[in-house]
Amino acid sequence: MSQGKFALTINRKPVSVTADADKPLLWVLREELKMPGTKFGCGQGLCGACTVLLDGQAVRSCQTPVSAAAGHKVTTIEGASAVPQGAKLVEMWREIDVPQCGYCQAGQILSATALLLANPKPSDEEIDAGMNGNLCRCATYLRIRRAIRKAAGMADVTGDAA
Numbered sequence: 001m002s003q004g005k006f007a008l009t010i011n012r013k014p015v016s017v018t019a020d021a022d023k024p025l026l027w028v029l030r031e032e033l034k035m036p037g038t039k040f041g042c043g044q045g046l047c048g049a050c051t052v053l054l055d056g057q058a059v060r061s062c063q064t065p066v067s068a069a070a071g072h073k074v075t076t077i078e079g080a081s082a083v084p085q086g087a088k089l090v091e092m093w094r095e096i097d098v099p100q101c102g103y104c105q106a107g108q109i110l111s112a113t114a115l116l117l118a119n120p121k122p123s124d125e126e127i128d129a130g131m132n133g134n135l136c137r138c139a140t141y142l143r144i145r146r147a148i149r150k151a152a153g154m155a156d157v158t159g160d161a162a
Contacts, residue, residue, distance in 0.1 A: 001134035006070040010035070011079025015065065025069050026050045026061035029076060033064050037106050039079035041135075048134030051081075051107035054078050058114035075113075077106035085116040085151065092147040108134050121152055 001019050007014065010033065017032045029035045029052070038061055041049030045060035052061045053075035054068075080086035089112050092098075099105045108131070115122060115130035122130060129147050135145070150156055 004067070006066050008066075008069055008071075009073045011075060012073075012082060019066050021067040022065045023064050024062050025052065025059075025064045025074070028066045028069075029061065029074075035076055035078055039103060039106055041104070041107070046133070046135075047104070048107040048111060051134065053110055053114055056114060056117050058111045066139050069079045075110065077109060080106075080109055080113060081116075083113055085120075085135055086110070086113040088151040089113055089116070089147060092151045096143050096147045096150070098139060098140055098143045098147050104134065104136045108136065108144055112144070112151070115148065121154060122148070124149075 003018060004021050005018050009018050015033065017028055019028055019032060025038060026038055030040050039049040040051055040062065041047035043062050045063035048060065050060055050062040051058050053073050054064065059122055071105060074084070081090050086109065089109050093105065093109060101110050111131055111134045115127065119126055119130070124145060131144065146156060
């Protein structure tokens with residue numbers, strides 16, 4: 001393993017870390033930078049709990065080496081509210097009371113943020129496709145969709161205006 005120094009921008013702040021080039025970004029965030037909001041789920045990029053934004057795109061931080069994030073802008077759940085779409089999603093998550101256990105929610109919010117950055121008014125099918133791969137063991141998928149719709153300023157799935 002080759003150790004190096006990597007310059008990253010985390011939640012709009014420049015940081016420098018020394019780590020093995022192939023160390024997953026997840027562990028750099030949690031261990032080196034003491035940012036526990038990004039969760040470890042499956043370690044294989046299948047559950048979405050570790051999702052962060054890399055230049056506005058949702059990526060699985062457990063599968064993204066720190067060397068691939070060098071020179072890029074990383075947004076974690078700790079910085080999601082600094083992105084207008086993320087701030088609105090966090091607000092709707094609270095208003096609708098989306099989480100039950102809450103473990104997957106950081107990844108859910110960041111995937112939803114990436115979705116709204118790419119598609120400000122997604123259909124239900126586009127929401128489902130955009131959130132595919134973010135698993136919720138508590139099955140709060142309908143509340144997640146409702147929160148995304150409301151954050152996008154669209155009619156609530158219950159028929160209420162957003």
